[in-house]
Amino acid sequence: MKRAAFVVLALGLLGGAAAWFITRxxxxxxxxxxxxxxxxxxxxxxxxxxxxxxxxxxxxxxxxxxxxxxxxxxxxxxxxxxxxxxxxxxxxxxxxxxxxxxxxxxxxxxxxxxxxxxxxxxxxxxxxxxxxxxxxxxxxxxxxxxxxxxxxxxxxxxxxxxxxxxxxxxxxxMNRDWVVTGDLTAEETQGRYLAEALAHCAECHTPRDMLGGMQTANWLQGAANPSGDGRIPPIAGEDFTWTAFDISAYLETGFTPSFDVAGGSMAKVIANLGQLDKAELDAIAAYILRADKQE
The missing domain is CATH 1.10.760 (Cytochrome Bc1 Complex; Chain D, domain 2)
Known part of the structure; x- marks a missing residue:
């Protein structure tokens, strides 16, 4: 009985030490x-x-x-x-x-x-x-x-x-791997850096699992609003039909192709992104269209 208790205690200590190491x-x-x-x-x-x-x-x-x-x-x-x-x-x-x-x-x-x-x-x-x-x-x-x-x-x-x-x-x-891969053009590569790393578009536009991790298989295909109020729209997938011009113009002006205006948190995003060079907005648009074709 004492030996069994000792084994259980030792395993518990080892497990705790492993957990402490993993979470450092x-x-x-x-x-x-x-x-x-x-x-x-x-x-x-x-x-x-x-x-x-x-x-x-x-x-x-x-x-x-x-x-x-x-x-x-x-x-x-x-x-x-x-x-x-x-x-x-x-x-x-x-x-x-x-x-x-x-x-x-x-x-x-x-x-x-x-x-x-x-x-x-x-x-x-x-x-x-x-x-x-x-x-x-x-x-x-x-x-x-x-x-x-x-x-x-x-x-x-x-x-x-x-x-x-x-x-x-x-x-x-957490890792540093790019989600959209393949033989990207220079413009798509620039857009990937801006969209995946700096502008972190996927943080809002990609669905998450029960632990809050992004579901990369559904990259940019819309997500539940964390506040529970409505959904964040897709910017990839079969329900997204914008052109490169539509995307770039939206990021610059806040106007959708149907002349609606960005609101909520997206209005703040555009207030920042809209100050970038037009070529950078075009690069983000090129990346989003490439992400839409990612298998």
Whole structure:
């Protein structure tokens, strides 16, 4: 009996140690940040493509999109997430972060304190970004106005309030592989980088499984709205019939081919993407049409 109890205890300890190892945060090698120098001017383009202001600008009417005080609520089946303050304020924002801290947050979903961020922060897409672009983004964001609004804690129940468990989720779903592959043209390749990595289109337009992982077999084919209010439309699949011109014009102006106007969170996305070069919007359009043909 004692031997059986000892075996059970030993197996439990081994299992716990294995779980602790699997769920550990895995930061970028220190050498990645050490070899980079950010360019704030170049970082503005990454800021627009990445849609940082769409989630992190203030929630009041007429909020300045460059004051990233956060506060927006995102209701999901797991609880309510609140966008944090990512302004350069040293106490309530990211003003005390190093460039390496920023790269680990954006590309690995790890806080400066070594904790996992929840994947409501789309680091699974940003993980595909060029580290130089992320360093440029850091340099640009440090030029923006600081704001001392405290971040609000997420409202999550058990077991989702255990951050360490996010390590299991990352092990299941986080990788840097491109979803749309094959013999892409230069324009489609540029569009893939913009859409899959920076603009993270799939984070909203791709359905998710019961654990919140994207179902890549149904890439960009529409998804349930996490808040439970309606659906996010497809931008691939048999129900999507827009042309490249339609897509590019929509991203630039917010007008659909039927002259409807983008609303809700998409209006904020277009407010950012619409400031990119027309060639970049055309590249996103080319990528989306290529994704529509992906088998």
């Amino acid at each position: 945060p895995s930061p970028l090698p220190a050498t990645v940040s050490q070899r980079l120098t950010g360019d704030a001017a170049a970082g503005e383009r990454i800021f627009l493509a990445g849609g940082c202001a769409s989630c992190h600008m203030g929630t009041q009417d007429g909020a300045d999109p460059k004051v990233l005080r956060g506060g927006a609520a995102f209701d999901t089946q797991f609880g309510t997430f609140y966008a944090p303050n990512i302004s350069p304020d040293p106490d309530h924002g990211i003003g005390g972060w190093s460039q390496a801290d920023f790269l680990n947050a954006v590309m690995r979903g790890i806080s400066p304190q070594g904790q996992h961020y929840y994947p409501a922060f789309p680091y699974t897409s940003y993980a595909k970004a060029d580290p130089q672009d992320v360093a440029d983004l850091y340099a640009y964001m440090m030029t923006l106005p600081a704001d001392a609004t405290p971040s609000r804690a997420h409202d999550l129940g058990f077991p989702f309030n255990i951050r360490r468990s996010v390590g299991v989720w990352k092990a299941l779903y």
